[in-house]
Amino acid sequence: MQVELRNIHKFFGPVHANRGITLTIPAGTIQGLLGENGAGKSTLMKILSGFIRPDQGEIRLDGQSVTFHSPADALAQGIGMLHQDPLDFPPMRVLDNFVTGSPGGLLPDREDARQALLSISQQFGFSLDPDAYVDTLTVGERQQLEIVRLLWLGARVLIFDEPTTGISAQQRQKLFAALRRLADEGRTIIFVTHKLEEVQALCHRVAVLRAGELVGTADAPYDLDRLVEMMFGKVISVGRADPVPLGETVLALEDLAVEDHRLNIRGVTLNIRAGEVVGLAGMEGSGQRRLLRAAAGLIRPTGGRVRFLGRDMTGRPYLDFHRAGAAYIPADRMTEGLFPDLTIAEHVALARQRVGFFLRAEAMRAWAQEAIRHFSIRGRPETPARALSGGNQQRLLLALMRPDLRLIFMEHPTRGLDLESALWIWGQLKNRCRQGAALFFMSSDLEELLNYSDRVLVFFGGRVSRPLPATELDVEKLGQLIGGYGFDRVVNTAAPAAHTEGEAA
Amino acid sequence: MTWDTILTGLAGVVAMATPVVFATLGETLTERAGVINLSVNGTILLAAMGGFAAALTTDNLWLGFGVGMLIGGVVAALLAFTSLSLKQSQIAVGFVLALLTRDLAYYLGNPFVGKQGPRVPVMTLPGLSRIPVLGALLFDHDPLTYLSIVLIFVTWFWVYKTRPGLILQGLGERPAAAYARGANVRLQRYVYTILGGMLVGLAGPTYSLSVKAGWKGTISGLDGIGWIALALTIFGAWNPLRGAVGAYLFALLQWLSLVVQPYLPDVPTQVLQVAPFPLMILTLLLVNIGNTEWMKRTLAGLPPDARHTVARILRAMQVTPPAGLGRAFEEE
Ligand SMILES: Nc1ncnc2c1ncn2[C@@H]1O[C@H](COP(=O)(O)OP(=O)(O)OP(=O)(O)O)[C@@H](O)[C@H]1O
Ligand SMILES: [Mg+2]
Numbered sequence: 001m002q003v004e005l006r007n008i009h010k011f012f013g014p015v016h017a018n019r020g021i022t023l024t025i026p027a028g029t030i031q032g033l034l035g036e037n038g039a040g041k042s043t044l045m046k047i048l049s050g051f052i053r054p055d056q057g058e059i060r061l062d063g064q065s066v067t068f069h070s071p072a073d074a075l076a077q078g079i080g081m082l083h084q085d086p087l088d089f090p091p092m093r094v095l096d097n098f099v100t101g102s103p104g105g106l107l108p109d110r111e112d113a114r115q116a117l118l119s120i121s122q123q124f125g126f127s128l129d130p131d132a133y134v135d136t137l138t139v140g141e142r143q144q145l146e147i148v149r150l151l152w153l154g155a156r157v158l159i160f161d162e163p164t165t166g167i168s169a170q171q172r173q174k175l176f177a178a179l180r181r182l183a184d185e186g187r188t189i190i191f192v193t194h195k196l197e198e199v200q201a202l203c204h205r206v207a208v209l210r211a212g213e214l215v216g217t218a219d220a221p222y223d224l225d226r227l228v229e230m231m232f233g234k235v236i237s238v239g240r241a242d243p244v245p246l247g248e249t250v251l252a253l254e255d256l257a258v259e260d261h262r263l264n265i266r267g268v269t270l271n272i273r274a275g276e277v278v279g280l281a282g283m284e285g286s287g288q289r290r291l292l293r294a295a296a297g298l299i300r301p302t303g304g305r306v307r308f309l310g311r312d313m314t315g316r317p318y319l320d321f322h323r324a325g326a327a328y329i330p331a332d333r334m335t336e337g338l339f340p341d342l343t344i345a346e347h348v349a350l351a352r353q354r355v356g357f358f359l360r361a362e363a364m365r366a367w368a369q370e371a372i373r374h375f376s377i378r379g380r381p382e383t384p385a386r387a388l389s390g391g392n393q394q395r396l397l398l399a400l401m402r403p404d405l406r407l408i409f410m411e412h413p414t415r416g417l418d419l420e421s422a423l424w425i426w427g428q429l430k431n432r433c434r435q436g437a438a439l440f441f442m443s444s445d446l447e448e449l450l451n452y453s454d455r456v457l458v459f460f461g462g463r464v465s466r467p468l469p470a471t472e473l474d475v476e477k478l479g480q481l482i483g484g485y486g487f488d489r490v491v492n493t494a495a496p497a498a499h500t501e502g503e504a505a
Numbered sequence: 506m507t508w509d510t511i512l513t514g515l516a517g518v519v520a521m522a523t524p525v526v527f528a529t530l531g532e533t534l535t536e537r538a539g540v541i542n543l544s545v546n547g548t549i550l551l552a553a554m555g556g557f558a559a560a561l562t563t564d565n566l567w568l569g570f571g572v573g574m575l576i577g578g579v580v581a582a583l584l585a586f587t588s589l590s591l592k593q594s595q596i597a598v599g600f601v602l603a604l605l606t607r608d609l610a611y612y613l614g615n616p617f618v619g620k621q622g623p624r625v626p627v628m629t630l631p632g633l634s635r636i637p638v639l640g641a642l643l644f645d646h647d648p649l650t651y652l653s654i655v656l657i658f659v660t661w662f663w664v665y666k667t668r669p670g671l672i673l674q675g676l677g678e679r680p681a682a683a684y685a686r687g688a689n690v691r692l693q694r695y696v697y698t699i700l701g702g703m704l705v706g707l708a709g710p711t712y713s714l715s716v717k718a719g720w721k722g723t724i725s726g727l728d729g730i731g732w733i734a735l736a737l738t739i740f741g742a743w744n745p746l747r748g749a750v751g752a753y754l755f756a757l758l759q760w761l762s763l764v765v766q767p768y769l770p771d772v773p774t775q776v777l778q779v780a781p782f783p784l785m786i787l788t789l790l791l792v793n794i795g796n797t798e799w800m801k802r803t804l805a806g807l808p809p810d811a812r813h814t815v816a817r818i819l820r821a822m823q824v825t826p827p828a829g830l831g832r833a834f835e836e837e
Contacts (some may be wrong), residue, residue, distance in 0.1 A: 100683075101687050501667075
């Protein structure tokens with residue numbers, strides 16, 4: 001189905017999120033959509049999928065002008081969208097999720113649906129268990145479920161909004177293969193992303209948005225530098241930071257064990273030194289997060305010791321770690337990192353004002369302005385945190401960290417952030433390392449892990465590799481390890497503590 | 506105590522649980538849709554009084570039930586309008602409505618206090634009531650009890666087995682996803698809030714025209730039942746079957762407190778009368794204990810075998826509320 005967007009405008013209050021966008025996408029193509037954070041990509045896609053209505057403009061499908069009153073309406077006319085965060089029902093079973101909202105009589109035909117689910121999954125090499133609960137699936141599997149569901153309901157145009165955040169390399173391959181196949185069958189695919197290499201690997205053509213405007217289009221093969229320039233309006237160079245000299249041991253994990261109802265990880269021994277960056281790699285849910293949280297005192301380890309700056313802190317709450325100079329930055333910025341309704345000024349005041357009972361409005365404003373300037377946050381002191389884009393929320397979180405930190409824990413430091421923000425964030429983090437902080441983080445972005453870590457721990461099937469120097473790895477090798485290929489060679493089977501210790505790069 | 510008196514007592518428990526079952530089912534439906542109706546306690550009182558007054562003055566029992574349900578529906582509609590259309594806090598509005606309806610019930614009910622009103626007759630089911638034990642327990646009641654039992658299963662079937670039921674689960678869990686799948690979130694929330702409110706309203710006349718016939722003002726003994734129904738909704742993990750089990754458990758506790766009274770002469774009767782309430786809270790606490798941070802920390806310190814067993818039990822009991830409960834939803 002050919003999709004035409006004509007002169008689409010959308011305002012959110014004073015924000016002009018889409019400014020007269022005109023774009024034609026022929027049937028059977030994979031159309032990339034690039035743009036920095038806040039460029040208006042999701043807005044445009046939500047308009048096309050009936051989630052929000054444009055203030056002006058027209059949508060044509062195969063030359064016919066259409067209007068959508070709801071997402072269900074758009075789907076009935078063949079347009080389906082996978083959202084940045086899969087729009088499903090985590091506590092329900094896969095099959096129930098699948099049939100919820102499908103047309104039909106009072107009682108859903110579960111047998112029929114099960115057959116459809118299995119046969120469509122099989123076509124694309126997905127393995128979905130209809131009886132599993134959705135909250136036990138990985139993000140990649142939840143995506144697969146949505147794809148299968150949309151196809152079952154007759155989608156001929158499929159929109160993917162940043163589908164590769166949070167999925168494994170294998171799942172990405174599977175996804176790409178599925179997308180190519182769908183395009184070959186004549187379906188129209190729109191692929192929203194920040195990542196140039198994905199555009200290069202997958203998309204037949206690409207359109208670039210900046211500040212709500214369509215600033216250009218290109219066909220494969222691409223000139224990547226030109227795409228970057230279109231995205232940001234300037235040239236950005238990606239250089240490797242200078243190595244940071246390492247200091248004394250900041251965090252020592254000794255034979256640490258963590259578990260939950262599915263996982264049972266034990267025997268993690270690791271020394272992290274001042275200035276060092278250690279990354280945790282693995283498929284979502286392989287235990288990286290639990291280990292990171294146990295090392296920070298957010299959950300209690302089931303065995304082993306945690307020493308922070310030489311002090312035994314095993315089993316102590318996070319507050320004690322925080323007092324001693326550690327900070328934990330969670331992936332879910334809005335629910336765990338920031339207070340959605342407090343303003344930038346209030347956040348800064350909470351972090352900085354140590355004395356006095358009343359808030360001092362003058363100082364608050366000044367601090368906030370300083371933070372905004374220093375951390376290039378796009379917002380004003382009175383902007384509430386929830387109104388900030390992801391990149392700016394992350395900047396605010398960094399702005400709130402004490403200057404004398406010795407240890408920073410981070411989950412997905414740059415998830416969902418555009419290239420410029422990601423580079424900027426890492427610049428800041430490396431500065432912290434230079435000032436004597438150690439960084440312990442997890443990520444599902446292989447390039448990020450390899451570019452910035454000194455050492456990497458890989459998680460697979462409930463086991464953890466020994467710390468691997470990043471210089472000995474490349475994307476392919478790391479991807480294989482995460483998938484379990486060659487993993488046995490990097491785990492220490494007979495793991496006395498001394499073996500894995502302190503082989504810092 | 507003889508076997509027969511125990512059986513009669515247990516049959517009484519089934520009857521006493523009937524209004525609690527209605528209220529719990531109603532609130533379960535409402536909360537499944539993502540709306541918290543905190544007014545339950547006052548609604549039951551007002552509906553009990555209104556239903557009684559209507560039945561008394563018109564001498565028509567069924568009109569009494571109609572009025573009770575109408576009151577429940579109207580109160581719920583008020584809550585729905587203020588929270589879904591005017592975007593006010595459900596908690597604040599619900600709480601105010603709970604107090605308002607309660608005072609209104611006592612005030613407007615004054616003229617009817619102590620009057621002799623009509624009462625729903627018992628309808629022994631021929632055949633079924635002859636089944637030993639079960640017959641006396643379940644099939645020798647008034648029609649409302651039968652209705653409540655049928656409703657438990659109908660509600661359960663609706664929520665888990667039907668297409669609209671799946672959407673209902675989605676409404677409370679993730680309204681945006683339900684919307685993406687074609688649900689008119691606001692309309693459906695209105696419908697389930699009002700429907701749930703009518704069921705809660707039905708609990709009122711079930712007291713005043715059946716299980717505790719009459720209206721005695723502040724000493725009617727109904728105050729507090731609504732809060733229990735709210736707690737049972739949580740205890741039941743928003744599952745109609747589990748919620749109903751909770752309702753029977755509560756009625757059983759109430760009966761037991763009466764039964765043990767003669768054997769515990771030293772304990773003041775008031776203590777025994779209110780005992781079921783804290784016991785209910787204790788049950789709630791137990792059900793949710795696995796969610797607490799200190800429990801998780803304590804568990805981590807146990808030896809592996811014990812840890813796994815305890816963790817599994819706690820997980821089975823643990824309840825997680827619908828993620829979208831009490832949250833407003835904007836379509837844009
Ligand atoms: N519901 C909303 N209300 C108010 N402003 C909004 C809303 N949705 C988006 N915006 C604003 O519109 C602009 C475009 O946002 P949009 O989400 O489309 O960006 P994006 O290109 O998808 O960014 P990202 O890469 O971070 O996902 C931003 O300035 C954003 O703050
Ligand atoms: Mg977006």
